[in-house]
Amino acid sequence: MLIVVNREDGLGGRLLAMANAKALADRLGYRFGFIWSSRDIIDQESHTVDVVGKIFSADFIDKHWLGDTIKVADFGVLGGTAFAQSDLEAAARGGKLRGWICDDFDVLDFFRDQGVQPDRSEALRAFGFAPAVRQALDAAGKCRFPGPMAALHLRSGDIVYGHHRRRLVFADKVIPSTLAKAVVSELSSKGLTTLLVGQDRATLDYVSAQTGAMRTDDFGAADFKGEEALSAFFEMALMARCQQIHAGNSIYAAVASVMGEVPCLDISALFSKPRASEIIMQELQAHQADYHPLEAAFGYQWSFLSLEDKIDPARARELLEKAQALDPENDAYDLKLAAAHFREGNYPAGEAMLKSLMISQSRLRSKIPLPMMDILTDRIGGFLTMARDFEVFLAAARAGYPYAMACSAYVLLEVLDDRKSAVEMAARLVKIEPGNAIFRRIRRRVELGKKPKSGRLAKARWRLGRLKTLWI
Secondary structure: EEEEOOOOOHHHHHHHHHHHHHHHHHHOEEEEEEEEOOOOOOOOOHHHOOOOOHHHHHHHHHEOOOOOOHHHHHHEEEOOOOEEEHHHHHHHHOOOEEEEEEEOOOOOHEEEOOOOOOOHHHHHOOOOOHHHHHHHHHHHHHHOOOOEEEEEOOHHHHHHHHHHOOOOOOOOOOOOOHHHHHHHHHHHHOOEEEEEOOOOOHHHHHHHHHHOOOEEEHHHHHHHHOHHHHHHHHHHHHHHHOOEOOOOOOOHHHHHHHHHHOOOOOOOOOHHHHHHHHHHHHHHHHHHHHHHHHHHHHHHHHHHHHHHHOOHHHHHHHHHHHHHHHHHOOOHHHHHHHHHHHHHHOOOHHHHHHHHHHHHHHOOOOOOOOHHHHHHHOEOOOOEOOOOHHHHHHHHHHHOOHHHHHHHHHHHOOOOOOOHHHHHHHHHHHHHHHOHHHHHHHHHHHHHHHOOOOOOHHHHHHHHHHHHHHHO
């Protein structure tokens, strides 16, 4: 029986899932296996993931590596519901399974057993790493700390600078850099020196110069320049040596926590969200120019998302407008601003924002869905960016505002699974403005229905349906 990891994301996600899976396999007496690419990885979002032979030792690969891929249909999936060893064995026999995929980060919380629970810290430390990785880990272990330390993980990457900043669902993975000075001060009051870990060197240098916090470069991280995977292992091992780690919901920090068996704490361990938002606003008011525009924009975004259900629409618009001024390419802000106007009953203002955004995007892309419609309806990590705003969009649509109707028709189809209402709304939309080419394309797309996610025949029929709707 195999317990396998089938993740293809970043280094932290893979390692944490592997620690879970190996701990569970060791506890149950099963085999542990994992997939990993043996060819160059070109996904820039996973820049710290190198080929399997550069991460793991030959012996570890020989024992546990299952290749670049596995046949998923041969395995059950663990996570989400409680299970015991007897459940796994019975289901595997009945389904003729080779074993179980163990990709869920919380999978061990669902394991029911009266004996010793799986020890993922021990499992992680038992991994056979390649010599270069082992040298990076050893180098971190030899660094001399000036005294008790706490790590502060200032993750940025795709959430602050990249495309995920447009989704507004991953903000909790990041402690805003605009809060870092206050965190360092708070930790100092507890007798802890702060170790800054992050991706944006300019921000780390600034926070260090302002607070006296130490950077991983002060311990030799710069020696791994150009070797992102080795640098990542070095930094995780440094964090693992700290007395505590402060981070958002970062898996990278979670691996360091498991590696060193030290607590990984979110911002609530130091400040409530309202207090943290207040600190961020004060910092931006005094020092906004010292931060990269997207770092400052994320400060406003994080504050808005932290307080969204507690503040009135006017305050929401104030925060969103400040973020938008710093990050004008982020159309999620336009959608949220439109929702704030709708929530106040100012339908014309919200409609004007939707119209401007839809027309500008249609000039660059004729195909439906437009990028703004993807933001409205795509589930990312199980979350919807605009979930709490659907009702105000629908209210504006019912009031007869056509661009709100256009958005709402697509939401009705893709999210609310109400195709009948979606088709009716799209038809009314075209009657209001029969000469509007955007509305006609939206109607055709809604008439087509949801695109199947699986099944060659279903997908082929759906594509054929595109041709049949061209006359509408």
